Amino acid sequence: MSGRCQRAAPLHDYLFETIMTKHSSDISAHKPSNPARRLVLTGTAVTLAATGMAGLHKSALAQAALPPVAPLAKPLPAYVAWKDPAAMIVHSSNTLETRRSAFGTSIITPSDQLYIRNNLPAPDASIVADRDAWEVQIEGVKKPQLLSLRQLKNIGLETTAMVLQCSGNGRGLFPVKASGTSWTVGAAGCVVWSGVPVRDLVEALGGVTDGMVYMTGTGGEKLPEGLDPKSVMVERSVPLKAMGDALLAWEMNGVPIPLAHGGPLRLIVPGYTGVNNVKYIKKLAFTLEQTDAAIQKTGYRMSAPGQKGDPGQPSVWEMATKSWINSPAPEAGIVAAGQSLIKGVAFGGINAVKGVEVSVDGGVTWVAARFVGPDLGRYAWRQFVASVKLAPGIYVIASRAIDSMGNWQAEVNMANAGGYSNASWRDHALQITVA
Numbered sequence: 001m002s003g004r005c006q007r008a009a010p011l012h013d014y015l016f017e018t019i020m021t022k023h024s025s026d027i028s029a030h031k032p033s034n035p036a037r038r039l040v041l042t043g044t045a046v047t048l049a050a051t052g053m054a055g056l057h058k059s060a061l062a063q064a065a066l067p068p069v070a071p072l073a074k075p076l077p078a079y080v081a082w083k084d085p086a087a088m089i090v091h092s093s094n095t096l097e098t099r100r101s102a103f104g105t106s107i108i109t110p111s112d113q114l115y116i117r118n119n120l121p122a123p124d125a126s127i128v129a130d131r132d133a134w135e136v137q138i139e140g141v142k143k144p145q146l147l148s149l150r151q152l153k154n155i156g157l158e159t160t161a162m163v164l165q166c167s168g169n170g171r172g173l174f175p176v177k178a179s180g181t182s183w184t185v186g187a188a189g190c191v192v193w194s195g196v197p198v199r200d201l202v203e204a205l206g207g208v209t210d211g212m213v214y215m216t217g218t219g220g221e222k223l224p225e226g227l228d229p230k231s232v233m234v235e236r237s238v239p240l241k242a243m244g245d246a247l248l249a250w251e252m253n254g255v256p257i258p259l260a261h262g263g264p265l266r267l268i269v270p271g272y273t274g275v276n277n278v279k280y281i282k283k284l285a286f287t288l289e290q291t292d293a294a295i296q297k298t299g300y301r302m303s304a305p306g307q308k309g310d311p312g313q314p315s316v317w318e319m320a321t322k323s324w325i326n327s328p329a330p331e332a333g334i335v336a337a338g339q340s341l342i343k344g345v346a347f348g349g350i351n352a353v354k355g356v357e358v359s360v361d362g363g364v365t366w367v368a369a370r371f372v373g374p375d376l377g378r379y380a381w382r383q384f385v386a387s388v389k390l391a392p393g394i395y396v397i398a399s400r401a402i403d404s405m406g407n408w409q410a411e412v413n414m415a416n417a418g419g420y421s422n423a424s425w426r427d428h429a430l431q432i433t434v435a
Contacts, residue, residue, distance in 0.1 A: 080116060080260050087113040089186060094118040097186035103326050105343060105383050107373050108161070109189030111253050114261065117166050117187065119234050119295070120221040122259050123280055127220075131256060131264035136248065140286025142206030149265055152248055156200030160247060160270055161192045162379035163347045167273040167300055167316045170413075170422030176305065178419025185324045185428070190345070190381045193268045195249030198284070202243065212286040215243050217267040220280035230293045236276050236300075237290040238269055238317055245270045245379070248281065270379035271350035273316050273421070275300055290315070303417045319349035321409045322423040323356050323384070323401040328432050335434045337392050342369070347381035348403030355402050358386045362396035362429060363411070369399070378404075390434045398429035 074090035076083050087102035096116040098109065127134060132150035165188035172182030181187075198215070202208055219234035247268040250257060257263030262279030269276045275295070290296055290311070300316040301309030323346035328335045346356040357366040369386035384399070400409040413424035422428075 079122065082112060082258075083116075084110075084112045088115075091181050095181045097181075097183055098189060100185055100326050100329050101332065102186075103345065105372060105385075107190055107376060107380065107383055108253065109191060111255070111258060111261070114164075114189040114191065115166065115187045116260060117181075117274065118260075120219075120223070120232065123220055123222055125259055127280070128256070128259050128264050131250065134264045136265060136281055137283045138201065138205055138285075139283065140209050140212050141202055142209060145205060149250055152196045152201070152265075153250070155204050156196045157194065158197045158200075158247060159192060159194045160245065160268065160379060161190060161376035162268070162270040163319065163349075163381050164189055164191050164274055164277065165319055167275050167420045168418065170424075170427065171419030173424075173427040174413060174415070174419050174422060175427070176415070178305075178417065180419055185326075187274075190347075190376075192253050192376075193247055193249040193266075194251035195247040195265075195268065198243045198246040198248060201248065202286075208240070208243075208286045212288060213240055214238065214287045214290055215240055215246065215269075216283075216285045216287045216291050217276075217278035217281050218283040218285070218291075219278045220282035233293050234278060234295055235291045235293040236278055236296055237287065238272060238276050240286065242269050242272060242276075242317075243286075248284070271318055273300075273319055276317065300418070300420065302414065302420060305415055305417050307417055309418070316418075316420045319347075320421060320423040321348050321351070321353065321401050321403045321407050322346070323353075323399040323409060323425070324428040325358070325397055325399050325430055328397075329430055330432055335390065335432050337390060337434050339387065339389050340434075342386045342388060342397060342399075344369075344384055344399050345381045346384055346399065346401035348378070348401070348407075351403040351405050351407070352378040353382055353401050354404045354406075356382075356384045357400055358384075358388075359398045359400075360388060360390070360395045363398055363400075363426065366400070392435050394431060394433055396429050396431050398425050400425040 076085050076090060077093045087099055089097040089099055091097060098113050098115050102113050132148060134149045135146050137146050138144055166183060168180050169183045169187035171178050171180055172184045214237040216235065216237040221234060223229050223233055249266050249268045250264060252261060257266055265281050267278040267281045297311055298309040301313040303309045303313050323344055325342055325344040327343045328340060342358050346353045356369045358369050359366045367386060369384040372383040372385050402408050409425050410423050411426055413422045413427050
């Protein structure tokens with residue numbers, strides 16, 4: 001699923017590969033309509049000459065120690081044949097990453113370039129033939145009801161731009177390999193969603209039942225036979241406060257949500273990692289306890305390296321303040337000496353992003369970058385740019401963001417078995433060669 005990203009589970013991947021073959025032909029038809037020793041400020045530009053490599057983090061070295069080699073590209077799976085193949089890295093049938101070079105500078109990530117992460121195959125494509133007929137059960141409110149999408153559209157409407165990011169985005173940059181797909185920065189995108197605010201829906205149904213603590217969403221994927229449903233189902237619980245800005249969304253980037261991204265109806269929880277944004281939502285419940293589905297009970301837990309997840313460990317919920325550089329990047333080859341623009345994206349997770357700084361000497365010195373384009377709200381990312389003048393040499397370029405509450409992007413990662421929530425600016429630093 002685009003957004004529901006977890007450690008690679010052999011069972012999930014096996015199920016996806018085998019079951020998807022049956023549905024792919026139908027689904028494919030439904031596409032969306034070294035530190036610098038001299039630092040001289042010259043106007044708004046920064047003139048830097050790299051003469052050393054002190055402070056270089058080994059993850060940055062690993063990204064560019066060898067000349068870039070183009071991997072053998074895998075074809076797009078049939079169910080997402082409408083994606084832009086030039087923009088995607090196909091890790092497997094259920095894990096597709098956006099290429100760093102494809103992010104561009106226009107804030108919103110086009111649907112045909114947005115990453116994919118699915119825990120189970122999508123339901124049959126027939127569910128989007130009559131989208132308004134899709135039904136969702138609302139429980140844990142004073143007037144529980146089964147509502148159709150057609151009915152939801154008459155209760156309320158809101159549009160939200162937000163970062164949709166896989167919990168494992170950045171996993172491939174951990175200095176120590178973690179289990180799961182080795183995402184770098186492409187398991188994320190900035191997407192516009194439209195739907196009914198959950199708060200409006202709850203108000204229409206008399207409010208949340210007293211004492212409820214969590215909002216729990218259940219996905220509508222078809223579960224494989226012969227297995228305990230709780231072991232494979234996608235059902236996630238988040239704190240009740242997340243209801244405030246949550247949506248039951250039916251539209252993505254101006255068109256009905258594609259089947260591959262959770263259409264006809266998806267739970268959208270701004271500020272929370274992708275797995276909590278449940279696709280094909282068929283039940284929304286307000287509950288006293290977190291679900292005991294494995295994806296919540298033991299999955300997506302911040303367990304120490306080498307340990308299994310358990311309910312006593314923090315769940316992967318809110319995103320952290322984060323940024324990364326999209327250009328110049330090592331995969332583009334040698335950078336021409338002279339004036340250059342460092343470009344990237346920054347977001348605040350649960351808060352708005354306030355600012356971003358860039359460094360060309362591995363974090364020894366920093367200068368402010370400026371945001372480019374409109375501010376699309378608290379949960380969207382901002383594009384940033386910094387003009388620098390680079391003499392020939394080797395540079396380690398990095399970015400770090402600060403949110404509206406004064407939280408700086410972390411320098412080091414939170415080491416964990418699943419490789420989740422890597423927002424470390426050191427891990428995301430890039431080594432480039434200028435000539």
